[in-house]
Amino acid sequence: xxxxxxxxxxxxxxxxxxxxxxxxxxxxxxxxxxxxxxxxxxxxxxxxxxxxxxxxxxxxxxxxxxxxxxxxxxxxxxxxxxxxxxxxxxxxxxxxxxxxxxxxxxxxxxxxxxxxxxxxxxxxxxxxxxxxxxxxxxxxxxxxxxxxxxxxxxxxxxxxxxxxxxxxxxxxxxxxxxxxxxxxxxxxxxxxxxxxxxxxxxxxxxxxxxxxxxxxxxxxxxxxxxxxxxxxxxxxxxxxxxxxxxxxxxxxxxxxxxxxxxxxxxxxxxxxxxxxxxxxxxxxxxxxxxxxxxxxxxxxxxxxxxxxxxxxxxxxxxxxxxxxxxxxxxxxxxxxxxxxxxxxxxxxxxxxxxxxxxxxxxxxxxxxxxxxxxxxxxxxxxxxxxxxxxxxxxxxxxxxxxxxxxxxxxxxxxxxxxxxxxxxxxxxxxxxxxxxxxxxxxxxxxxxxxxxxxxxxxxxxxxxxxxx
Ligand SMILES: C[S@@+](CC[C@H](N)C(=O)[O-])C[C@H]1O[C@@H](n2cnc3c(N)ncnc32)[C@H](O)[C@@H]1O
Numbered sequence: 001x002x003x004x005x006x007x008x009x010x011x012x013x014x015x016x017x018x019x020x021x022x023x024x025x026x027x028x029x030x031x032x033x034x035x036x037x038x039x040x041x042x043x044x045x046x047x048x049x050x051x052x053x054x055x056x057x058x059x060x061x062x063x064x065x066x067x068x069x070x071x072x073x074x075x076x077x078x079x080x081x082x083x084x085x086x087x088x089x090x091x092x093x094x095x096x097x098x099x100x101x102x103x104x105x106x107x108x109x110x111x112x113x114x115x116x117x118x119x120x121x122x123x124x125x126x127x128x129x130x131x132x133x134x135x136x137x138x139x140x141x142x143x144x145x146x147x148x149x150x151x152x153x154x155x156x157x158x159x160x161x162x163x164x165x166x167x168x169x170x171x172x173x174x175x176x177x178x179x180x181x182x183x184x185x186x187x188x189x190x191x192x193x194x195x196x197x198x199x200x201x202x203x204x205x206x207x208x209x210x211x212x213x214x215x216x217x218x219x220x221x222x223x224x225x226x227x228x229x230x231x232x233x234x235x236x237x238x239x240x241x242x243x244x245x246x247x248x249x250x251x252x253x254x255x256x257x258x259x260x261x262x263x264x265x266x267x268x269x270x271x272x273x274x275x276x277x278x279x280x281x282x283x284x285x286x287x288x289x290x291x292x293x294x295x296x297x298x299x300x301x302x303x304x305x306x307x308x309x310x311x312x313x314x315x316x317x318x319x320x321x322x323x324x325x326x327x328x329x330x331x332x333x334x335x336x337x338x339x340x341x342x343x344x345x346x347x348x349x350x351x352x353x354x355x356x357x358x359x360x361x362x363x364x365x366x367x368x369x370x371x372x373x374x375x376x377x378x379x380x381x382x383x384x385x386x387x388x389x390x391x392x393x394x395x396x397x398x399x400x401x402x403x404x405x406x407x408x409x410x411x412x413x414x415x416x417x418x419x420x421x422x423x424x425x426x427x428x429x430x431x432x433x434x435x436x437x438x439x440x441x442x443x444x445x446x447x448x449x450x451x452x453x454x455x456x457x458x459x460x461x462x463x464x465x466x467x468x
Contacts, residue, residue: 008048010056012064015042018097020429022085022457028056035060037079039089040097041067069093074127074178080142081172082165083179084455095120095451098459102428102449109432112439120449120459121308128181129302129454131220131284135160135188136266137195137202137212138171158202160192160215169205184217187227187250191215194245203232211235213261214268218293221303224282226255228295230268234260243276254278257295269296286310289337289366297358298331302452309424309450309460310338313397316422316446316464319343323394326418328378328409333359333371335397335424340368347390348373349381379406384415393418404430410437417441421465428461435463443468 010028015038019025024038026046036059038044044060051057073079073087086094099120106114123129141159161174176185195202195212203210214230227246231239239258247256256277259268273280273295284291284299286307293299300306313335317323319342327336330348332355340346340363348371350356356375363371372390374381378400387393396418398405404427405413413421414437421442425431428449435444442465450460 008058009045009061010048010058011045013044013046015040015044015067018101018457024060031056033058038063039067039070039086040093041069067093076176077161077172077174080144080164081162081174081177083162083177086457087455091122091126091454094454095122098451098457099449101457101459102447102461105428105432106435106447109429110436110439110444112436112444114444114447116446118446118448120451121305121312123302123305123451123454124308125304126454127178129304130179131299131303132216132218132301133177133180133184135174135215135217136163136171137210137214138169139202139204139210140170142167142170142172158192158196160188160195160202160212180217181219183225183250183252184219187217187225187246187253188215190249191229191242191246194242198238198241200238200242208232208264211238214266216295218282220282220284220293222283222285223252224255224284225250225253226257226282226293226295227253228257228259228268228273230259230261232260233262247277255280255282255295286334286338288341289334289362291332291334291337291362292358292365294358296354298352298355300334300452305450305452306334309452309462310335312448312450312462313422313424314339314342316448316462317342317395317397317420319395324391326382326390326393326396328382328396328398328405329400330359330373331355331399333362333373335399336371336373337362337366337368339397340366340371343370343395345370345372347371347393349378350375351377379408379412382409382412382416387416392416395420395422397422397424399424400430402427402430404434407437410434413438414441417467419467421463423463423465425461425463426458428459431461431463435465438465441468442466 013026015024015026023034032055034057038060043065045062046058047061048058141157142164159171159173161172164170201210203213216228218226281292281294323343325346327348330350336346336348353375356373359373445464447463452460
């Protein structure tokens, strides 16, 4: 291994693993190097960009020896677009690294005995597995290296696609995305074609001008399609023309909606959504439960794998039908509704009020009468008087966001002492931290990693805890 000091290039770095957030990692002179654009098993030359807490951070600039796990990415936008960063790694290798990440979190962070870490549950589908995507319009298309090399000016750079990571105003113009099933590509490409042919202006986020801002597409596993077109200002004639065109070309869109967003930022959750054609929601089905999904509803993005995740929750809970269950961080009540027919009662808590409205609607839609939902922060709502009112739980299901549970919530769980906890997590590191705290009074019987997001470093993991 040699070093070129001037250019800060370290040669022949062997990539040995994957660290937090999916970065490839190797070592040089005893120091850790985090390397972008590499996979475990590669030998690469690394351009060092910075150091952080003693570790070196850089990117691979030359592949000296490819890993045996490398494969050809299926996507023409791979490496430019920010999604699907692991498409060049075989799916088997992706699963191995996700499994290792969960095992490492337990051995290095939780440092507690675990009965069993089961093998990861792979996703049934590794392409077209999502039910929702958000595309942005921009008049600043991201130029490829080859285009930049030509020295040409490219005056017309309208694009519709994904944000280029690290360049908030640049958009990678997407021709085909392998995440959302058809007709998602056809819809996006038709919108772009119509807009270009009819000289619609694409948004310029720096200058805050341009008509077209965002395009949201949702397709459920029942084949129901929702499309939302977001404009910066209201130009009635142009709005009508593009929405009518979309309706005529894709009559299968059963929920065609639009939003006017005159704000500086892209958040649309605080804005009214107008119906152009059809209904204001679409329907998804997770095994025996139907969900009404509105334009602002959060929903698991991989529906098929969500069923298998919830099946794992049911398996770990091992219901006998008489349980009083709490479902913490319930979202729109999806786990609560999924398990309601297996227990006596479920009480769900979720901080977003609109999600709780959805949860109540979903319960009604499915004729579920044994659920109760509360809007609020779990750390404020779950306390001794709540438990007195709703009865001591036989089982607590908890599915917190990436930050894990607040330490006061963990402390409350240690006071409530439900005989069983099923902990669903989207971040093995914070789950391991919380398991360590809970191990004061609970044994961790088993953990099952579940892959919801192929080609990304994200991992879901379900743990069963039983009171000591
Ligand atoms: C990982 S999602 C789980 C949602 C649901 N269990 C599901 O499977 O779809 C986490 C949920 O927790 C909610 N949340 C985040 N922080 C919260 C808090 N402090 N109190 C209550 N809910 C919270 C989020 O709004 C989100 O709906």
